[in-house]
Amino acid sequence: MSKATIATAQLSSCVGCHVSLLDLHERLLDLLEDAIEIDYCYVLVDQKEIPEHVDVAVIEGSIRNEEDLEVAEELREAANIVVAVGTCACYGGVHGLANLYHIDDVLEWVFKETPTTDDEGETPEEVVPEIFDYVRPLPEVIDVDYMLPGCPPKPESIAEVITAIIEDRQPKLPTTNLCEECPREKEDIPIEDIKFRTGQGRPDPDKCLLEQGYPCMGPATVAGCEAACPSRGLPCRGCNGPTKQALDQGAASLDAIASVSFETGVDVEEILKGLVDLPGKLYMFSMAASLLKGHRDVIFGSKGE
Numbered sequence: 001m002s003k004a005t006i007a008t009a010q011l012s013s014c015v016g017c018h019v020s021l022l023d024l025h026e027r028l029l030d031l032l033e034d035a036i037e038i039d040y041c042y043v044l045v046d047q048k049e050i051p052e053h054v055d056v057a058v059i060e061g062s063i064r065n066e067e068d069l070e071v072a073e074e075l076r077e078a079a080n081i082v083v084a085v086g087t088c089a090c091y092g093g094v095h096g097l098a099n100l101y102h103i104d105d106v107l108e109w110v111f112k113e114t115p116t117t118d119d120e121g122e123t124p125e126e127v128v129p130e131i132f133d134y135v136r137p138l139p140e141v142i143d144v145d146y147m148l149p150g151c152p153p154k155p156e157s158i159a160e161v162i163t164a165i166i167e168d169r170q171p172k173l174p175t176t177n178l179c180e181e182c183p184r185e186k187e188d189i190p191i192e193d194i195k196f197r198t199g200q201g202r203p204d205p206d207k208c209l210l211e212q213g214y215p216c217m218g219p220a221t222v223a224g225c226e227a228a229c230p231s232r233g234l235p236c237r238g239c240n241g242p243t244k245q246a247l248d249q250g251a252a253s254l255d256a257i258a259s260v261s262f263e264t265g266v267d268v269e270e271i272l273k274g275l276v277d278l279p280g281k282l283y284m285f286s287m288a289a290s291l292l293k294g295h296r297d298v299i300f301g302s303k304g305e
């Protein structure tokens with residue numbers, strides 16, 4: 001049987017999903033020996049041009065600039081199957097939060113105003129791709145055949161998707177929400193007070209964090225990480241992206257918090273006050289894929305005020 005040819009690419013992102021691919025270690029060598037040939041992958045192969053044809057394109061990162069768009073379109077043209085790997089590719093990722101700001105303000109901050117900027121700083125204008133006003137997830141610009149969210153996805157999940165494609169079957173990936181794999185006990189008890197910070201108080205080690213007042217996004221987040229954060233005492237921040245049922249991850253999380261708070265007699269205003277930085281808390285990974293996509297013109301009006 002001939003091997004499946006693979007190309008991988010990094011768009012706007014942190015390279016963490018490629019590191020997760022490399023974290024397959026010997027398993028990657030087995031795949032290379034038996035089933036796949038990697039034709040284009042800047043962390044593994046010295047090949048500068050995207051091949052004209054590959055069986056599978058694995059794409060990390062979101063669409064932030066003209067070059068991201070060109071690479072995504074070229075790979076869509078070249079590949080039979082496109083896999084969006086990681087929450088940046090699937091839902092925009094953390095930098096999707098920049099959609100709440102005017103791009104001029106983002107550039108001003110990044111190149112001139114950060115505490116580490118020397119002198120006056122300078123925004124590069126030559127030999128750099130045109131930057132877009134908004135971050136977009138991959139499925140907004142090209143057809144995507146498989147989505148594998150996670151920040152980053154686990155190495156075994158990447159291997160499972162690639163293997164399933166080669167074996168012409170559906171990948172076995174979780175579809176339930178995170179609470180289903182969380183070991184913490186849920187007792188359907190209402191929130192009595194919201195915790196302002198993760199480190200506030202000492203959570204009971206066995207009970208649901210949300211029911212103890214820690215804003216945990218488990219109910220609106222797809223499983224797949226074995227509830228890595230709640231298992232260690234931290235509320236889930238939603239990095240696996242939304243479940244299929246959650247149309248909008250942030251809104252669904254707020255809904256879950258409201259449901260647990262209902263009928264407690266707790267002042268809703270108090271609960272909302274506890275949720276400082278609502279966009280950062282509820283949309284840290286999925287702002288660009290939310291119903292309003294974080295577009296400041298839509299949220300704040302055309303003047304962006």
Ligand code: SF4
Pocket residue numbers: 013014015016017060061085086087088089093094150151152153
């Ligand atoms: S999904 Fe997470 S790990 Fe992957 S590129 Fe984006 S920020 Fe990095």
Ligand code: SF4
Pocket residue numbers: 178179180182183184185186207208209210211216217218219227230235236
């Ligand atoms: S809300 Fe969070 S802590 Fe509670 S069961 Fe779900 S994932 Fe676990």
Ligand code: SF4
Pocket residue numbers: 178221225226227228229230235236237238239240241
């Ligand atoms: S628990 Fe939530 S934030 Fe932590 S790794 Fe899993 S999905 Fe990401």
